[in-house]
Amino acid sequence: MALTEKQEVLVKESWxxxxxxxxxxxxxxxxxxxxxxxxxxNMFSFLRDSDEIPQNNPKLQAHAVKVFKLTCESVIQLRECGAVAIAGSTMKHLGSVHLKIGVTDRQFDVVRDALLRTIEEAVGEKWSEEMEGAWGAGYDQLAAAILAEMKDDA
Ligand code: HEM
Structure with missing residues (x-):
């Protein structure tokens, strides 16, 4: 899906x-x-031993930030060059980490939905179909690239 300049602006604003x-x-x-x-x-080292979601946990925040930020970068790259252009070594690393943990295609969908709903809540009235389309497209490309690395490694 081709993204518009406006969509890139919307994603940067929401980030x-x-x-x-x-x-x-x-x-x-x-x-x-x-x-x-x-x-x-139980997949997440920082959640395994606790009954609730720990507050102010640096590893939990790091995963969330990576998902937000890499998706945002993916939107920008999609707009500028029509494809996700995250460094090959980073992609290989992401592929091998998620493969080792056993992340499934379906879990990528769960995270997609959680990501979009979290952004929707964060931006409130600024939320729009255009913004959702842009974040969704960025995430889809990024997730597809990670999954492709996972399949390559398997
Ligand atoms: C670890 C990014 C989706 C589960 C990581 C790491 C990054 C990352 C950067 C840290 C790698 C390292 O240790 O060097 C992403 C991105 C995603 C994504 C950008 C989507 C586009 C998912 C999904 C799941 C998942 C769908 C499954 C629910 C995990 C787990 C770890 C991890 C369990 C290890 C965390 C720990 O115990 O410290 N991910 N991830 N990720 N990811 Fe993801």
């Missing part, structure tokens, strides 16, 4: 809003993932 409260949106992202896919909990 600025997310950045202002990473601890909060990271937790919200994980709460949504756990609601839909509770079995994913």
């Amino acid at each position: 600025e809003i997310l950045k202002q409260n990473i601890p909060e949106y990271s937790i919200r992202l994980f709460l949504r993932i756990m609601e839909v896919a509770p079995q994913a909990k």
